[in-house]
Amino acid sequence: MKLRFPLALVVTAACGSTPPPTIAPSEPVPVPVPVPVPVPVPVPDQDAGAADAADASPDAAVSELSVDAGPGSGTGTGTGTGVRPAPPKWLKGSTHVHAAPSGDSSTDVKGVIAWYETRGYDFIVLTDHNRVTRVDPAIAAGPAVRFPDKGLVVLAGVELTYNPGKCDPPPPEPEGKCRIHVNGLGVHTRPEGKIEWADRKATTRVSMYRAALRWIAAAGGVVQLNHPQWHWGTSTELLSLLAGEGVHLVEIANVQFAKWNAGDARRPSTEQLWDAVLTAGGTMWGIATDDAHDYDEGGGGRYPAGGGWIMVDAPREPAAIVRAIDEGRFYASTGVSLARAEVWDGALEIEVAGAGPASHVTRFIGAGGHVLAEIKGPRARFHLAGVGGYVRAVVERGDGARAWVQPVRPGAHAGGH
Ligand SMILES: [Zn+2]
Ligand SMILES: [Zn+2]
Numbered sequence: 165m166k167l168r169f170p171l172a173l174v175v176t177a178a179c180g181s182t183p184p185p186t187i188a189p190s191e192p193v194p195v196p197v198p199v200p201v202p203v204p205v206p207v208p209d210q211d212a213g214a215a216d217a218a219d220a221s222p223d224a225a226v227s228e229l230s231v232d233a234g235p236g237s238g239t240g241t242g243t244g245t246g247v248r249p250a251p252p253k254w255l256k257g258s259t260h261v262h263a264a265p266s267g268d269s270s271t272d273v274k275g276v277i278a279w280y281e282t283r284g285y286d287f288i289v290l291t292d293h294n295r296v297t298r299v300d301p302a303i304a305a306g307p308a309v310r311f312p313d314k315g316l317v318v319l320a321g322v323e324l325t326y327n328p329g330k331c332d333p334p335p336p337e338p339e340g341k342c343r344i345h346v347n348g349l350g351v352h353t354r355p356e357g358k359i360e361w362a363d364r365k366a367t368t369r370v371s372m373y374r375a376a377l378r379w380i381a382a383a384g385g386v387v388q389l390n391h392p393q394w395h396w397g398t399s400t401e402l403l404s405l406l407a408g409e410g411v412h413l414v415e416i417a418n419v420q421f422a423k424w425n426a427g428d429a430r431r432p433s434t435e436q437l438w439d440a441v442l443t444a445g446g447t448m449w450g451i452a453t454d455d456a457h458d459y460d461e462g463g464g465g466r467y468p469a470g471g472g473w474i475m476v477d478a479p480r481e482p483a484a485i486v487r488a489i490d491e492g493r494f495y496a497s498t499g500v501s502l503a504r505a506e507v508w509d510g511a512l513e514i515e516v517a518g519a520g521p522a523s524h525v526t527r528f529i530g531a532g533g534h535v536l537a538e539i540k541g542p543r544a545r546f547h548l549a550g551v552g553g554y555v556r557a558v559v560e561r562g563d564g565a566r567a568w569v570q571p572v573r574p575g576a577h578a579g580g581h
Pocket of ligand 2: 260262323455
C-alpha cells in the first residue's frame with residue numbers, strides 16, 4: 165500500500181487539525197514574533213536515531229526500502245510486504261512566466277513557448293502582469309490557454325501586480341516599495357486587456373492581498389504568493405494569516421530574488437517564513453520559480469528563464485495539473501531531480517534521480533525549522549512514528565542546487581486512517 169506524501173496533509177485537514185492562528189482582520193499591524201532558526205543536529209549513525217542513511221550500497225538500499233520493518237511500520241501505511249508502485253512520472257513546469265504582454269519582457273508568447281518546449285518542460289503557467297494572455301484562440305475558457313496533443317501545455321494565469329508607494333506595515337528601506345504580487349494559476353476566465361483588480365483605498369498589506377485573493381477566487385484560479393521577501397514584504401504573521409484565507413502556495417525560491425530569499429540578521433528567510441506557518445499548523449506548499457522575463461540563448465538579461473521549477477505528480481491534463489499543485493503533489497527544484505519523494509512504510513523517503521558522482525545531502529526539517537536529521541548520499545529515509553508537527557525535506561547537491569520536498573504531517577496517519 166502506498167501513501168504518497170501530500171495525502172498526509174489532505175487527511176489531516178479532513179480530520180480537523182489545528183487551524184492556523186487567527187488574527188482579527190481589523191488588526192492593521194502584525195506583531196513581530198521570534199523567527200524560528202534552524203538548529204543543525206549531528207549527522208546520525210546509520211543505526212541510530214529516526215533516520216537511516218541508505219546510500220552505502222545502492223542495490224542493498226533499494227531492497228531495504230521495501231522490506232524495512234523499523235519503528236515506522238506501526239503507522240499503518242504498510243508492512244513492507246506489498247509491491248511498491250513505480251516512481252511517479254513527474255511533469256516539469258514553471259508557475260511564474262512572463263512574455264511581451266507583461267510590458268517588461270521583449271519576447272513574444274511564441275518565443276516563450278519555444279524556449280520551454282525545446283528544453284523539455286511539460287507545462288508553464290503564463291503569468292503576465294495584470295492580464296490573462298490568450299494563446300490558442302480556440303480555447304476561450306478553462307484552466308489552459310494551450311493544450312496540444314504533444315508539447316508544452318500552457319495554463320491560463322496572471323500575476324496580479326500592485327506597487328503602491330505606501331502600505332502598512334511599510335517597506336523598511338526608504339526606496340522600497342510595497343510589492344503586492346500574487347499569481348492566479350489555472351484561472352478560467354479571459355478578461356480583455358488590463359485587469360483593474362487592486363483596492364486603491366486599502367492601506368494595509370493584508371487588505372491589498374485580500375483584493376488579489378478575491379479576484380483569483382472569482383476567476384477560479386489557485387493562489388500563489390510571489391517573492392514574499394522582496395523589500396521584506398511579508399512577516400510570519402501576515403503569511404500565517406493569508407494561509408488561513410486560502411493561500412497555500414508560496415515562492416520559497418524565486419531564483420531572481422536569491423538575496424531576499426535568504427533573509428538577513430533581522431529578517432527571516434523564505435524558508436523560515438514557511439516553517440513558521442507550518443509550525444503554527446497552517447497548510448503551505450513551497451514553490452521554486454524562474455519568474456522569467458528574458459529568454460536569451462546565453463541566459464543573459466535581467467530575469468533569465470530557467471533556474472527554478474516544480475515537478476508535479478499528475479497526468480498531463482490541465483485541470484489535473486492545477487489540482488495536483490493545489491494539493492501539494494510536487495516538489496520544487498533549482499537543479500536536483502528526484503526519482504521518489506513519498507511516504508512508504510511509515511517513513512518519508514527521498515531518492516535522487518540519476519545521481520551520478522555528485523554528492524547530495526538531505527536534511528529533514530520539522531517544527532520550528534529544526535533539522536531533525538541530515539543524511540548524505542542519493543537516498544534518505546526518515547521514520548515518522550512519534551514525530552509531532554510536520555516533516556519536510558531539502559536535498560542539496562554539492563554545487564548548491566536543491567530540491568524541496570513538501571511537508572507531511574505524521575499525526576495524520578494515526579486515528580484510524
Ligand atoms: Zn512579481
Ligand atoms: Zn513575475
